[in-house]
Amino acid sequence: MTTPQDPAPQDPIPQDPGPDGILDEFDATAGSYDRLVGANPGYHRHLTLSARRLRLPDEGRGLRLLDIGCGTGASTAALLRAAxxxxxxxxxxxxxxxxxxxxxxxxxxxxxxxxRMDRLTEVGVTGPFDGILAAYLVRNLPDAEAGLAALLALLRPGAGLAVHEYSVRGRIPARLVWNAVCWSIIIPAGRVATGRTDLHRYLWRSVLDFDSTAVLEQRMRAVGFTGVRRHRMTGWQRGIVHTFLGHRPLRTRGRTW
Structure with missing residues (x-):
C-alpha cells in the first residue's frame, strides 16, 4: 500500500539532474509555471513577506537590490512591492x-x-547590493555553502540576504504534509499542464533531501552571515517554507565600514 511518504510505484524516484538538467526542466515548463504556482494558496503573499522581512528603508529609495533566481518574475514582483x-x-x-x-x-x-549564478561577473552583475532575495534557489545549487558565500560577497556591508526556501528535514508533520500535497496535487497538476512530471518529482525529492532549518542557518553563519534568524510562513506552508535572514557584517578583516 502506498503511503504519503512513498513515491507512486509507477513513477520512479527522479535522480538529481544536475544544474544543467534542472535548467532544461525549467525551460520546458516555463509556459505553465505561472499558472501552476498561482494555484498555490499564499505563494505570492509569502514571497512578499520574505521580501518585506529585509526591512528595506524608505520604500527602497536609492537602493540597489538583487533578485537571484527570479524565474518568471514572481519574486521580482514581491521585491518590487516591498521596495x-x-x-x-x-x-x-x-x-x-x-x-x-x-x-x-x-x-x-x-x-x-x-x-547562471556561477557566471554573474561574466554578464556584468557585480555588487555591492543593498539587499538580496533568493527564492527557491539555495536548494538547487550544487554547492550551497559556495553559493551563500558568493551572495555574501555581493552584499554591501550591513546589507541583508533573505533566503525564501523549503525545509522539512527532521520534522515528521511537515514531511507528511509535503508528501501528501506533492503526490495528490503538485505532481498530478504538473502532468496535466505539461504532459511531464520530471521537474515536479525533482521538486518533491529535493525538498525531502534538503537541509534542516538548523543546518541551513549554520551554513549561513559558517560563510560569514551575522544575525542569522528564521521566520515561518502561514497556512499549509507553515513549517515547510521559511525565510532565513542574515547580514553581511559591518566589520570585515579588522576594517570597520
Whole structure:
C-alpha cells in the first residue's frame, strides 16, 4: 500500500539532474509555471513577506537590490512591492523562464539578466547590493555553502540576504504534509499542464533531501552571515517554507565600514 511518504510505484524516484538538467526542466515548463504556482494558496503573499522581512528603508529609495533566481518574475514582483523605489536586478539561469518574466509589465527600474549564478561577473552583475532575495534557489545549487558565500560577497556591508526556501528535514508533520500535497496535487497538476512530471518529482525529492532549518542557518553563519534568524510562513506552508535572514557584517578583516 502506498503511503504519503512513498513515491507512486509507477513513477520512479527522479535522480538529481544536475544544474544543467534542472535548467532544461525549467525551460520546458516555463509556459505553465505561472499558472501552476498561482494555484498555490499564499505563494505570492509569502514571497512578499520574505521580501518585506529585509526591512528595506524608505520604500527602497536609492537602493540597489538583487533578485537571484527570479524565474518568471514572481519574486521580482514581491521585491518590487516591498521596495517600489529601489533599482532591482533580476537574474535567472533559465532562458525561457526569464523570457516569460520580461513579457510582463515592469517599471524601468527593473532589469532582467540571463545568467547562471556561477557566471554573474561574466554578464556584468557585480555588487555591492543593498539587499538580496533568493527564492527557491539555495536548494538547487550544487554547492550551497559556495553559493551563500558568493551572495555574501555581493552584499554591501550591513546589507541583508533573505533566503525564501523549503525545509522539512527532521520534522515528521511537515514531511507528511509535503508528501501528501506533492503526490495528490503538485505532481498530478504538473502532468496535466505539461504532459511531464520530471521537474515536479525533482521538486518533491529535493525538498525531502534538503537541509534542516538548523543546518541551513549554520551554513549561513559558517560563510560569514551575522544575525542569522528564521521566520515561518502561514497556512499549509507553515513549517515547510521559511525565510532565513542574515547580514553581511559591518566589520570585515579588522576594517570597520
Amino acid at each position: 517600489p523605489r529601489a533599482r532591482i536586478v533580476a537574474v535567472d539561469g533559465s532562458r525561457e523562464m526569464l523570457a516569460h518574466a520580461r513579457r510582463k509589465s515592469w517599471p524601468d527600474t527593473v532589469e532582467f539578466v540571463h545568467a
